Amino acid sequence: MAAASQGADPRGREERDMRPAAVPEGFTAALAALDAVPVVLFCLSSIVLGRRIASPLFVVGSVVAFAGGAGKVAWKALLALARRDVPFLARQMHYVMPLGFALMAAGAVMRLDALAGVLASLVRPPAVVALAGWAGCMVAMSYMAAHNRQDVARDNWAEEVVNTVGQAALLLALLL
Secondary structure, three states: OHHHHOOOOOOOHHHHHOOOOOOOOOOOHHHHHHHHHHHHHHHHHHHHHHHHHOOHHHHHHHHHHHHHHHHHHHHHHHHHHHOOOOHHHHHOHHHHHHHHHHHHHHHHHOOHHHHHHHHHHHOOOOHHHHHHHHHHHHHHHHHHHHHOOOOOHHHHHHHHHHHHHHHHHHHHHHHO
């Protein structure tokens, strides 16, 4: 009874979690489309790396990480086009992508010979310049993940631009 008098929601947790979430303002079709670009670029980079590393575990990890990114794209598309918030699609990325990256890393470590060849090609000019650009963008993305709000369109635009530049730089480094 004390909780009810302190302003707690009298409904049970399950009922609160089933309410339709408010759709944040500013989530447009253009933002949803931009969100798909780094996911596609990541997929292309993963294909290039997967072919070079030739590890089934790396490929599985790539698919899992891609699925996490695709879920986030779907969330933004639903926000923009259907004006519907499905919070699970936004939150899943924080669990699915790290699992995918861990599987990718494990697969790469299991093929150290192939990984060493990839790394050797990435630290030579001009690939190393693109790789440095990717690394800088990933540092910026880490900062934004800790400081930006997921429900603020302006923050999402900044993150997507930086992520797109970073993923393009990685793909370029792999192709050089």
